Amino acid sequence: MCAKPVRKKSPTSIRNYDKDLLKSFYETMMKIRYFEQNIQEKFLAGEIPGFVHVYIGEEATGTGIMTNLRSDDYIQTTHRGHGHTIAKGAELKRMMAEIYGKKPGFCKGKGGSMHIADFSVGMLGANGVVGGGYTLATGAALATRMLGKDQVTVVFFGDGASNRGTFHEAANMAAAWDLPILFVCENNQWASTTPYRTTTSVEDIADRAQGYGMPGVIVDGNDVFAVYETARKLIEDIRKGSGPALLECKTYRIGGHFVGDPEMYRTKEEVQKVFKENDPISRFEERVLDEKVMTREELDQIKEKVLKEVDEAVEFARQAPEPDPSELYQDLYV
Amino acid sequence: MREITFSQATLEAMDEEMSRDETVFVMGEDIARQGGIFGQFKGLPQKFGFDRVKDTPITETAIVGAGVGAALAGMRPVVDMHFADFMGVCMDEIFNQMAKIHYMFGGQKTVPVVLRAPDGLINQAAAQHSQSLEAWFMHVPGLKVVIPSNPADAKGLLKSAIRDDNPVLFFEHKALFRMSGPVPEEEYLTPIGKAKVVREGKDVTLVSYSLCFNTCLKAAEMLDKEGISVECVDLRTISPIDKNTILESVAKTTRLAVVHEAVKQGGVGAEISAIVAEEAIDYLDAPIVRVGAPFTPVPFAKPLEQAYRITPEKVADAIRKMF
Ligand SMILES: Cc1ncc(C[n+]2csc(CCOP(=O)(O)OP(=O)(O)O)c2C)c(N)n1
Numbered sequence: 001m002c003a004k005p006v007r008k009k010s011p012t013s014i015r016n017y018d019k020d021l022l023k024s025f026y027e028t029m030m031k032i033r034y035f036e037q038n039i040q041e042k043f044l045a046g047e048i049p050g051f052v053h054v055y056i057g058e059e060a061t062g063t064g065i066m067t068n069l070r071s072d073d074y075i076q077t078t079h080r081g082h083g084h085t086i087a088k089g090a091e092l093k094r095m096m097a098e099i100y101g102k103k104p105g106f107c108k109g110k111g112g113s114m115h116i117a118d119f120s121v122g123m124l125g126a127n128g129v130v131g132g133g134y135t136l137a138t139g140a141a142l143a144t145r146m147l148g149k150d151q152v153t154v155v156f157f158g159d160g161a162s163n164r165g166t167f168h169e170a171a172n173m174a175a176a177w178d179l180p181i182l183f184v185c186e187n188n189q190w191a192s193t194t195p196y197r198t199t200t201s202v203e204d205i206a207d208r209a210q211g212y213g214m215p216g217v218i219v220d221g222n223d224v225f226a227v228y229e230t231a232r233k234l235i236e237d238i239r240k241g242s243g244p245a246l247l248e249c250k251t252y253r254i255g256g257h258f259v260g261d262p263e264m265y266r267t268k269e270e271v272q273k274v275f276k277e278n279d280p281i282s283r284f285e286e287r288v289l290d291e292k293v294m295t296r297e298e299l300d301q302i303k304e305k306v307l308k309e310v311d312e313a314v315e316f317a318r319q320a321p322e323p324d325p326s327e328l329y330q331d332l333y334v
Numbered sequence: 335m336r337e338i339t340f341s342q343a344t345l346e347a348m349d350e351e352m353s354r355d356e357t358v359f360v361m362g363e364d365i366a367r368q369g370g371i372f373g374q375f376k377g378l379p380q381k382f383g384f385d386r387v388k389d390t391p392i393t394e395t396a397i398v399g400a401g402v403g404a405a406l407a408g409m410r411p412v413v414d415m416h417f418a419d420f421m422g423v424c425m426d427e428i429f430n431q432m433a434k435i436h437y438m439f440g441g442q443k444t445v446p447v448v449l450r451a452p453d454g455l456i457n458q459a460a461a462q463h464s465q466s467l468e469a470w471f472m473h474v475p476g477l478k479v480v481i482p483s484n485p486a487d488a489k490g491l492l493k494s495a496i497r498d499d500n501p502v503l504f505f506e507h508k509a510l511f512r513m514s515g516p517v518p519e520e521e522y523l524t525p526i527g528k529a530k531v532v533r534e535g536k537d538v539t540l541v542s543y544s545l546c547f548n549t550c551l552k553a554a555e556m557l558d559k560e561g562i563s564v565e566c567v568d569l570r571t572i573s574p575i576d577k578n579t580i581l582e583s584v585a586k587t588t589r590l591a592v593v594h595e596a597v598k599q600g601g602v603g604a605e606i607s608a609i610v611a612e613e614a615i616d617y618l619d620a621p622i623v624r625v626g627a628p629f630t631p632v633p634f635a636k637p638l639e640q641a642y643r644i645t646p647e648k649v650a651d652a653i654r655k656m657f
Pocket of ligand 1: 053079080128129130131157158159160161162188190191192253257
């Protein structure tokens, strides 16, 4: 049943897309883009501490997938998780406050960018440990099934993380027990400074699905329509009880591995070329204008709204109080 | 009072808690069809079904990780580690995920997981099936570490662990499973974080836990005949540690010995000695004594294992030297 992975194409036309859905794609992608651009800027200005990894250039993947999820569905994300968190519906102000290490942040300033979570929208956590999330997500999927619910859990991971043994253990367990979970590999070509092909046994990570008896599917991760439609079918099936699946989204990490990365391992030209030809947001704009399903004014309106929202989040985070040292021991034990 | 084995006591705890709360379930290797290596799960799947008493793949990383994830999504998992020695396989899931989630996410979600970990020397099981690793985990903020010495405490502490909203590691010595002891028939809970003065004495405080605590009671009887009165404190929980009970006892007896089956270097005894040195050194009339295993892996051959093992004689010898 599970042969080589299937490659999904972009829909031939988007004329039948609901206007609100199109708007929401653009709004979410732009929200992520502005949010991340702000993070870069504020980090380099010394306002944001710690380690931050941005999702610029990968917005279509998280957006296309999350649009298919209900608010009670779960996601488990990674060190590069801002985009997923936003797409799952997290409030920008509290999210930004957390990244600034402020008290009103989701984690009261105890987590930061790499350890952010918002359980109120089903975001079970980022993970500072690469590949640390698979097994947790598998457990969440197990719990939803034991509780008789029809929730779906999605776990995101990078091409680098696909080489962790935790992937194998979770994929086997999920498949052996037919759990309602979607494994989403965001293959952005880079694992930190290493081109994934130099350290990974296969060209397509979705090939590995066969070994677990689950379907493997490949999609252009920079095409929000293709991601959305492919994920919709997979998530519908999983919700109905088909068991797990692996979706590989081919994308590209436009930013450095972390903000401030000198990127000695690749040329600016390479990155600029991809950004010019394959930026998911420009591609969306071109396509909706081309097929005349949205107007330039509509796009601009959304942009404006989103810019304002992100600016407000930054202002909120800047003004927010820091945690008091007396909170150090809070929440260690219940 | 009726007497039952340690294994039966833990089985009763599981049965009572699974009956009380539908979100409690247990998973691990060879627990459902086989009933557990020590019979500690026998009959549970027949009563609660194979979904709530789950045989897992041999996949410690995923078992513990899935336990954590299931806890985040509303269940109260009990995870059996088969042998404590295998905890190294899933260390990240224990100390980076399970232990930290509540704190690093600002208290948004509790992680009510219990890891049951059979540990200690038995049947010459040797280097990779005999260790006592509890000290590793008292170094990790966010975990509770429980380690009973007898059937009654095992039952009461396991029930408390399952009801606790924090992650709890429950170390159970393999040689204790067949030990019988009095266990009340009516329901009770044993508090986590409370040590117990099991035997009162006036000359020396002997702190221990798990199987070794029973070794200490024997040593105390031997010393009693020689006129040394030993107060035996069963720690029962090593994190959070019950400092007060230890300090009060030391203030009274003026001497401290700590005994455990785990390797002495960097062991629980080191922490307790440091606490007493920091907070009660003025009470001490003799240097602190620690008895623990030599700094080697657990050997296989009988004479070597015997040389490695803590015996009542070794404990008594060490204490005599304090006088
Ligand atoms: C277990 C572990 N090993 C190494 C690291 C350091 N590290 C952080 S991100 C990263 C690269 C991850 O690459 P990939 O999974 O492809 O995700 P991407 O960063 O490309 O989104 C590495 C090596 C880590 N955080 N955790």
